[in-house]
Amino acid sequence: MTTTEDILLQANNVRHKKSDGTLFLMSERIGWLMGSKDTFSVSYKYSDIKMQKISPEGKAKIQLQVVLHDGGASTFHFNAPDGEEAQKRDRDAVKELLQTLLPKFKRKVNKELEEKERLLRENPALLQLYQDLVITRIATADEFWEQHAAEFINKTSCKQDVGVSGAFLADIKPxxxxxxxxxxxxxxxxxxxxxxxxxxxxxxxxxxxxxxxxxxxxxxxxxxxxxxxxxxxxxxxxxxxxxxxxxxxxxxQGELEKDLEDPMLDLRRMTDTTVGDGYGTSTDTPSSSQTNTANISMIRRFNQHSMNVLKASLAAEATAQPAGQPQQNGHASGGEPSAPAGPDLAAKKARLEERTCYADLEAPVPAAGQALSLTKVERYLSGPTPDAPRPAAEPPSADAAGRLCQGVRRWQPFAARVLDPQAAVSVLGDLSPGGALMKTSHKERNAAADLPDQVKTELAAIYRSAGELLRHFWTCFPVSTPALEEKVAKVQDTLHKFHQLKIRQFEDGLCRQAGLGPDVTAHLNQMLAAAYAKYEQWRSVRRLQR
Incomplete structure (x- = not known):
């Protein structure tokens, strides 16, 4: 046992696996020391402990069990010679100290595991890919979450910033x-x-x-x-x-000394004036002695609260704004303030009109009628005129029948361009199902459609997993960075393992059960062969460049 650790509690006469020893609770771990040894036989960090359990009342043995995150557990039997009361006292002292220490060392990994479990539960395709890659040890769990599930983690990591309520302190009810x-x-x-x-x-x-x-x-x-x-x-x-x-x-005070660009806002004014006897024309302002100090303090606190909320919102927008975009209020970074732009003038004009114009006092705006665009006014005034009747054309049926009869009389067969009967029968046989030009028969073409439902489900899962792996493979090209080189090599290795462990086994199962050949997975093999050829081509070009 090292002497650099602080011992918070020591409980003697504690038995573990029928051996007597001493239980120590230190600053970062719990350990059990056998009586005849100088090193801990059992030692667990508090961050590895999930929970603790105690023996129920009335049980003959006074025990405490420590349950770990990996499913393991260790049971300690308190066996003080002074009797059951002393045993309970030692057990309760260890239990209470563990209740204080365990929340401080609660691992953040648990939250990550819960989040990953939720993602797998809500995305069946991701769960199937996890089973195909991680369970079969084609890829490690870290590689899976880093390469194939990064987009799902990024979607959940974007959290909306919660604003500040104006009465959040008042809502805290003691x-x-x-x-x-x-x-x-x-x-x-x-x-x-x-x-x-x-x-x-x-x-x-x-x-x-x-x-x-x-x-x-x-x-x-x-x-x-x-x-x-x-x-x-x-x-x-x-x-x-x-x-x-x-x-x-x-x-x-620093905010008051700044030149605010809003002409409608005056933070220096601490008095609340209304239209009095002068109907707004009187320039007399109340003296400082007439102003209540509590009111001034309240107004300044409200202004400070609003400024802090606005600063937090503007800071969040500034971090989200990409670099290179123009800043607000027409100020350049590190330079003199530039002239206000057109939208700023329009917004300022809109605010002034909002303060000076009242919609309920304005005269109603007449509805604008739809303007007519007339090219000939006289036709609009006189109205449409009926067209003169035209004589009906004679039907061309008699002429067409005569031309057809003449064409039939002059027709002659092209006997020289017609196949002989033996060649025609041969061509018909080649183009019939099962012929030389029809490599797959009608029965074989519908073999994939006649697969059992279980085989179809497994084939669809293999297609999804292979498509996800191939998507990551093809997104690496062109390979322009060392990170992409490392990724394309890993994905290529994963594709080979997936081909051998999943597709080959699936093909062997089809041959044994359904009696089907490799035609069902021919498309999968073609996609993987194209990826292998691309990788070999890239490696050959890379070797030549070196």
Whole structure:
């Protein structure tokens, strides 16, 4: 046992597989040491442990079982000589400490496995490909998820960013704990909303957690702080979030000093004025003494909340915007502001019209009629005139019958161009089913259609898997990078294994069961042969280039 590990708990008289020893709970693993040895006979990391189980009440043996993620398990029998109470006390101490340690070391791999299991369950074609490649050991699981299932993982990895609700803090309803205290239940979305709205709190969190305090203690002090209840007058010097309000005040002051491009927005104005006696023409503004300090603080907090939400949205759009596209507001990166473009002027004009024009006070716009385009006005005024009747043409039936009779009289057979009877019979035999020019008979042509349903299902699965492998193979060409060279070699090797282990076995089964030849898989063999020829051609060209 190494001396560099911190021992959190030591339980003596613990039996494992009928051998006595000592159970140790350390900072990163649990280990059992046989009494006569100096090395651990059993040692598991907390990240490898899935759960723990204890023996039910009333059982003669006081046991604790550790279940691993791979399905394995180890049972420890507490056999203290002081009796059953001491045995239960030792077992409960180990159980409670494991309950505290296991959530901290919960592996993220479990979430990945659950996500992969969900993808296989929701995509039958992907599941069939997994069974054809991974179960038969044609390809490893890592190669499968990296090469053949990357597009499914990329579809699920795109998550929509959740916005910030204006009342997310008000929606956090505390619950009484029965001891004159309040209990707040926070989820991930609420914590992310706090981070977006109050960046200073996010910085404090990473500064103090987990080095100086726990996460629960941090959020308890946050809800008790003056920064959260900022309407309170008294400011404690011991408050953890005292400097957060000062930092936010500096940020707001910096935003006020910037030249805002929106003429309809004035963040410096902290008074709410309405049309008074002067009907909007009076220039008298209330003095600072008449303005309530609480109202000013509230307005500044609302402005800061809106600015933080807009900054988070603009930051997300900036990361999603591809490089080389023009930036907003007509500013070039690192240069002087350019003249506003046409759409900006149109948007500004639309905002001004929205502020100054009211649709309910405007006169109704008359409906525009459809304009007529007349080339001759007199015809439109006088109306259509009936056309003069035309004499009916004589039917050409008599003339056609005469020409047909003359053609029949002059017709002569071309006996020199007609095949002799023996050659005609030979050609007819060659073109009949089973002839020399008809290589497959009608029965053989319908052999694939008469296959059993189970064979059809297996053939369709092989076609899907082969098509997926061939798709990855042909997308590697032209092979222009070392990564593509490595990929085309791996896919080529996978194709050979798939051909030998799946298609060959399927063909042998067809010959034994249905008595069919290789005609059923002829198309599959042609596709694979084309891929093999392409790979050999690429290798020969590559050797010549070297």
């Amino acid at each position: 619950q009484t704990d029965g001891c004159n205290g309040l209990k707040y239940n926070l989820n991930v979305d609420t914590i992310n909303s706090i981070y977006k709205t109050y960046p200073a709190v996010r910085r404090k969190f990473f500064e103090y957690v987990p080095g100086r305090m726990s996460e629960s203690e941090f959020w308890t002090r946050f809800f008790q702080s003056h920064y959260f209840h900022r309407d309170r007058i008294n400011l404690s010097s011991k408050d953890l979030f005292t400097d957060c309000a000062k930092q936010d005040e500096k940020v707001i």
